Amino acid sequence: MSETVTRFGSYAEEVGTKLTPLRKNESIVEIPQDKLKALISHLVNDLHVRHLMTITGLDLGQNLAITYHFSMEQDTIHVRTFVPKTEPVALSIVDIVPGAILYEMELHDMFGIEFVGNPWKDRKLLLPEEWPDDLPPPLLKSSKADQIRKRLGLEAAKK
């Protein structure tokens, strides 16, 4: 574990959470929404871990987890935050990491999470324009492939 990760770990403890090592060179920190931006800002601006690999969404049943994967040389740091499924609104980190813009748009399409502060948050990136509003976002566990195919009129194409 490099010095940067150790420093990040002590900062995480200051804000009331904990950096847990997953395995060699890989660790994860879980943080509530309101402290997320301060933590990422510290990671990017003070510790110069500037490479965001991607953002992953996870359906956990009651909540949705958003995981930011940062990498610096041999170390990988996952920062995980949670939003309730009933009100999927998260804060955008585009002002800290401009490269996150497309990943947030992808999560908006696939999980229906709205990122407040993303300049393109209302645009569609991956889903078709005619995607029905009442259909659940495709990567939620409640969304079924057959249902999507039926609603988009793709049944005929399958046969």
Add this chain to the structure above:
Amino acid sequence: MTETPDQQRKEASAGLMEYSAESLVPFGPIHPALKEPEYFKLVLEGERIVNVIPRIGYVHRGLEKAAESRPWVQNMYMFERTCGICSFVHSVCYGQAVEELTMFQTPRRAKYIRTIILEMERIHSHLLWVGLMGHWAGFDTLFMWVWNDREVVLDLVEAISGNRVHKSMNAFCGVRRDMPENMEDRIVERMKFLTDRARYYREIIDTEETMLKRTENIGRVSADTVEKLCAVGPMARYVGLRRDVRLNDPYAAYDEIPLDIVTRNEGDVHGLLRLRLDELIASANVVSYAVKNLPDGPIRVKIPPIIPAGEHSSHCEAPRGEIFYYAKSSGGRTPERIKSRQPTMANLPTALEMLKGQTLADIPVVLTAIDPCFGCMDRMSFYDTETNRKWTWSGEELRQFGINYYFPERKKKQGSLAESVRQKASHVERAFAEEP
């Protein structure tokens, strides 16, 4: 369309003087008969691009959703189909993410065989890209030479894996086929041949007027912008960032093989050409070294079909840059969630930044420069908001426009070619329109 591209260019430039207003150019709507479709909305000021808004996903196949209902092993070969050029690296990266969840280790010989295929794939992908660059810049001789040399490495890949593109050779904790016997001398000799060719191409791109004019000082971005936009692979290394997974977080056999990481400082498309040719030479050296030092031993460890619960991420260096896989298991036969991120997604914000400030004629070259996984140059429609004039160009016409813009002396010959292409295109279009 009645006017030639050149007349249109004149009119467009005249428009720049008369109107300072911005016009919107929708770039590349879709058609199932065309190459990989993507869409960019370009905001132009005269001929200069001031803003670009992307709209991708026309060929999104929902692989992540599909993975959740398929067994772990089957997913490996499905994710290999993500890309038709750099396929093996996807199965390696997905495999690594899953292998880490089990307690099994990959044998050393299998790691070396993976490295050999991965680097051959990089050589094949870079050669393909250099050829395409020649094509879009208006230097088709280069395209034909380079693609001819590409067959050399594809033949080797076929001899080792049995397939040219989708090798289907990887397995969890190993590979499915051993290296054929007595291949060593042949591979080393072919790698030397490719190194010599790459040196020769490097000489060509440094001296040939067509390539210099089309690529030098085109698509400049600063290192700071690239770092902020989280670009990966050659797109990060061409501004001097040493961002390479093979160096930073070695996987396969890269921790044992001497590796030359190439970076350049030009920060333009010409620098990217130099960088990829230099990388090709470095890859050829890696292949030669790995073949000569191939360890003995088993090539595979068989693992049970049920993967223990847990989560893990893995990243690898594909020819286009870093790819990322995340796997979460709940201890069943199928994954709970698989996430895959491809390099073009990471490089797209940088490409949009490169396009800003360039002219219409540079679009093919700049968009090809990031080595996109979409060939999206087909069909552009233009709309001038001031004059309400609309016109449509196919990708071929856009390419001709770019060539005529830079080399007006070739105009006459090229113009007639463009005309014949246009006729062909309209014929195809009519055929589609007549269909009920």
